[in-house]
Amino acid sequence: MEQKRGLLKSSFPVKASMVIMGTGQLLQKQWIKGILYLTCFVSYIVYLALTGVEDIIGFFTLGTVKGDAWLGIEGDDSIMMLLKGLLAFVITAFFVGIHKSNINDAHRSDIKVKQGSVLPKFSKACGIFFDKKFYIIALAVPVVGVLIFNILPIVFMILISFTNYGGDVVPPELVDWIGFDNFGKVLALSEIKDTFFKILAWNLVWALISTLVNYFGGLGLALLLNKKCVKGKAFWRAFPVLAYAVPGFITLLGFKFMFSYGGPINYYITMSGGSAIGFLDIDAGLTAKLIGILVNAWISVPTSMLLATGILSNMNKDLYDAASIDGASKWKQFTKITLPFVIFSTTPVLITSFVGNFNNFGIFYFLRGGLYNEGYFLASDTDLLINWLYNLSIDNNYYGIGAAISLIIFIITSIFSLLTYVRSGAYKKEDTYR
Amino acid sequence: MSKYKRLTALLLSSVIISTMTGCSDSGVEASADEAITLRILENDTAKQEGYLDVLINAFNEAYKDKGIQAVDANMEEYSDLAANGPYGYGPDVIYQANDKLMTYAEDKHILPLDIEEFDCYEYVPEEAGDAFNINIDGETYCCGIPVNIQEPMLFYREDKMPENWQTEWDDNSNGVADFFENWNDLYAYSKYLRDTDASANKDSQYGFMSSFNNLYLNGQFLFSYGAYVFGENADGTLNSEDIGLSKGNSVTGLSALRQMAALMNEGCIDDTITMNRYEKIADGTYFCAVSTPDTYSLFVEKLALKYENEGLSEADAKAKAIENLKMVELPELMPADGDLTKNSEEMSSSDWVETVVMGGVNGYAISSYTEHREACVEFINFATSFEMIQNRMDMLGIAPTRSDVAEASGGVTDTIFESLSEGNIYLMPSIKAVDQIWVPTQTLLGDIAKDPFREAAGEQPKYFSQQEIKKAIEKVDKDIYDAIYTLK
Structure with a gap:
């Protein structure tokens, strides 16, 4: 507030900088800085004149001319317009940030001049900036990377969920903004709503069970291989690592074949006089779910095992000796010493594992793709939300609906991750050395 | 400020600047070449069995004096013309089944063709040609030239x-x-x-x-x-x-x-x-x-x-x-x-x-985004000639839609051709x-x-x-x- 009042009462150079970037600095005889700010200002104005204004308008209209390749009419590409509009907003936000820094800089210089100080030369000012604000330079690349590769796609997906993009509305057709209609369809249209909630329920159960199975499977294996009585530990540890080293989808196709009617499991069942079992066919909902959990464990337990092995190697053996002297049973030692220690160290991994399993696309896509079950809209009873999302958006081109479901998944997993992490010991006692 | 900080700052700044300049400059385009190059997208079997090489070599030999050459588009068999074509990355000529091609036709990603302009026209049964017809605003357009019939x-x-x-x-x-x-x-x-x-x-x-x-x-x-x-x-x-x-x-x-x-x-x-x-x-x-x-x-x-x-x-x-x-x-x-x-x-x-039975007709179509429509027509004319279709049949075992090739080979090929003519093949809908x-x-x-x-x-x-x-x-x-x- 005080700064705002200061700015209002500021001198002419500061006010000049508010109107045209860099002019204040030029009036204060900071030539290089002034030229740089002025260049930014002119570049932004030129950008607006050349394409920026058009891009911002296009963001709202999403195009007005439909293309016709046969007639040579190029037409508007709604999705490109949405992207360019988004970029225009990012550039504008960037410009606003620079403009603010320009005003602040002119204001600071103004105060220094009034105090009788000599304004530093550009090279010295840069040196001071690099020295005092080094964290800005150091974080710039990662922040730009996160912005381009994480934030922008998420924002793009969020925007798509508010359009009618998909189905018959794909370029050259023009896309329109439709507000919350897609969310309305997911949550209100009876066929889709029922499918959504059925899949969501199974998805949560799946994510929870598979995370626990993978986590405790890996921990159990690590504890087993940590025992003194186990000979050739390195040799035994190599086996799970081999399973981990094989590309996941190859493993999944292998398992699909093993459990198919023509696979080795059914071969031995029929050879021994039994009837072939449809482990993954249309009637096999529960069996297929169990197979999915086991196959996922086969792929993921080695990672947990390696992680747990590393953590266990840091355990203080004296704790166990002391516990034994106090008469604690092995189970007590596990629940009171080992488990708290491992969980403290691996809470973030547990969260990412849960989110990873929640969005585990490959398992049921490869094991049981190509089925639509009764009572499900374009989905089977083993499909997770991510598989349904794929069916809708890739197989059936319903991108808008797909984006709306993505956003719902994003909200669920974000809330879960944040709540779990913030409530965990790993966050509350971040600085604690265990 | 320590030397280390200065060095790091310089390095990171150059990364940002080089990234930004890299993004802003798409590079200078190669100078225009007088020879027309057509990108041909064939199916994987034709590539694996060597038919595409035979076709391209024969075409390039025949058209070397006319300044037209064909090359393998080198794309995935089912790469999406609708997604790539408008941005200049799609093929010029595309070979696919009628249902796939006509999906493109609905959004005008492939060009309408005058089938009578092609030498194979008089030998192709109406049913095969119809598989590539589309009705837009009350007008019927043909968007593909039939090559072979598929049926179980x-x-x-x-x-x-x-x-x-x-x-x-x-x-x-x-x-x-x-x-x-x-x-x-x-x-x-x-x-x-x-x-x-x-x-x-x-x-x-x-x-x-x-x-x-x-x-x-x-x-x-x-x-x-x-x-x-x-x-x-x-x-x-x-x-x-x-x-x-x-x-x-x-x-x-x-x-x-x-x-x-x-x-x-x-x-x-x-x-x-x-x-x-x-x-x-x-x-x-x-x-x-x-x-x-x-x-x-x-x-x-x-x-x-x-x-x-x-x-x-x-x-x-x-x-x-x-x-x-x-x-x-x-x-x-x-x-x-x-x-x-x-x-x-x-x-x-x-x-x-x-x-x-259910069946399909595979054929050639021309991308709406090609800059060489006439050259594409020349290519398709060449690829659907008697010799090339016979070559295709010999190398890939296909059943041609050209009646003269079917007759010349006799046997099963001719029978499949007859089945199509008699309406015993229900063609995959072209929408x-x-x-x-x-x-x-x-x-x-x-x-x-x-x-x-x-x-x-x-x-x-x-x-x-x-x-x-x-x-x-x-x-x-x-x-x-x-x-x-x-x-x-």
Whole structure:
């Protein structure tokens, strides 16, 4: 507030900088800085004149001319317009940030001049900036990377969920903004709503069970291989690592074949006089779910095992000796010493594992793709939300609906991750050395 | 400020600047070349078997003086023209099945062509040409030039024919075994093989085998009985609101499918037979299996491998395999009442319906985003010439749409051509909505095929009456409709 009042009462150079970037600095005889700010200002104005204004308008209209390749009419590409509009907003936000820094800089210089100080030369000012604000330079690349590769796609997906993009509305057709209609369809249209909630329920159960199975499977294996009585530990540890080293989808196709009617499991069942079992066919909902959990464990337990092995190697053996002297049973030692220690160290991994399993696309896509079950809209009873999302958006081109479901998944997993992490010991006692 | 900080700051700044300048400058375009280069997207089989090289070399040789050259577009077989074309990354000429090409045509991603402009026009049957017609704003446009027909065929080993087939399995003495003429005898022979299987687990000999979860390979159980995918509007265009898989007597056909499944193993429920048919035909476990003509070379390879393992040289094994492996159309008669168990000798001509299989026509189209339309027309004209189509047939085993090539080669090729002309091939509908039919039908066909095995395992069958089948196929129609329209 005080700064705002200061700015209002500021001198002419500061006010000049508010109107045209860099002019204040030029009036204060900071030539290089002034030229740089002025260049930014002119570049932004030129950008607006050349394409920026058009891009911002296009963001709202999403195009007005439909293309016709046969007639040579190029037409508007709604999705490109949405992207360019988004970029225009990012550039504008960037410009606003620079403009603010320009005003602040002119204001600071103004105060220094009034105090009788000599304004530093550009090279010295840069040196001071690099020295005092080094964290800005150091974080710039990662922040730009996160912005381009994480934030922008998420924002793009969020925007798509508010359009009618998909189905018959794909370029050259023009896309329109439709507000919350897609969310309305997911949550209100009876066929889709029922499918959504059925899949969501199974998805949560799946994510929870598979995370626990993978986590405790890996921990159990690590504890087993940590025992003194186990000979050739390195040799035994190599086996799970081999399973981990094989590309996941190859493993999944292998398992699909093993459990198919023509696979080795059914071969031995029929050879021994039994009837072939449809482990993954249309009637096999529960069996297929169990197979999915086991196959996922086969792929993921080695990672947990390696992680747990590393953590266990840091355990203080004296704790166990002391516990034994106090008469604690092995189970007590596990629940009171080992488990708290491992969980403290691996809470973030547990969260990412849960989110990873929640969005585990490959398992049921490869094991049981190509089925639509009764009572499900374009989905089977083993499909997770991510598989349904794929069916809708890739197989059936319903991108808008797909984006709306993505956003719902994003909200669920974000809330879960944040709540779990913030409530965990790993966050509350971040600085604690265990 | 420490040197370290200055150095790091300099490094990071240069990374940002180089990234930004890298993004802003798309580079200078290469200077224009006078020679026209056409990017040709062919299917994977044509590439693997070397046909694309033959075609491109022949075209480049013939057009070297005209400044036109063709190159492999070097893209994934099913790369999306709609996504890549508008940005200049798609092929100039594209070869694909009619349903795929016409999906592009709906959004005008491929150009309308004057089929009469092409030399092959007078030799191509109307039905094949129609597969590439589209109606836009009341006008009909042709957007592709037909090359070959695809339909399910039966593959078998000639040496596995019963020794007495001419006396016992050729009632009309026309030199064609009855089980290749009608489905009741195919059922009867399959049953005979199953009943006489002396192996401990009764799994050493099967008759007719097919993965029933595949509509394309098993469409005859629907389309022979009056079912259709999409109905037609008054102007002859397809009406995707009228889904007719449950129409006609399709229930009868699906009952026949259920009967036939009982003579197979559980592999007919999923893709097992599709995957093992080459090997099982080669080792004699399956008497005949369904596949498409473009897989002919895979059957030959497996059979040749068997002969090699038995001691023949590679060349002799291949020659023997080619001589022994036969490909015929599916039996042309199906029982009108869907009862495959009836004795064919006691059936009159009115007891039969003609088999109508599902098929497709592959052809060439020109991308709307090409800059060399005329050169593309030249290329397609060349690629659909008598010589090149004959080359394609010889190298890939395709059934051409050119009548002169079909006549010259005779045999199965000519028969497939006739089937198309006589309307015994139900062509895949050439509209975008066809994408929605596959998974619902795959699910139902697999489910019906499983029914005999439910019964055998002591479980309650799902499709114990025709009413149950009727309900299920009507639900498939509804599911397809919902998939097309619910989210529109």
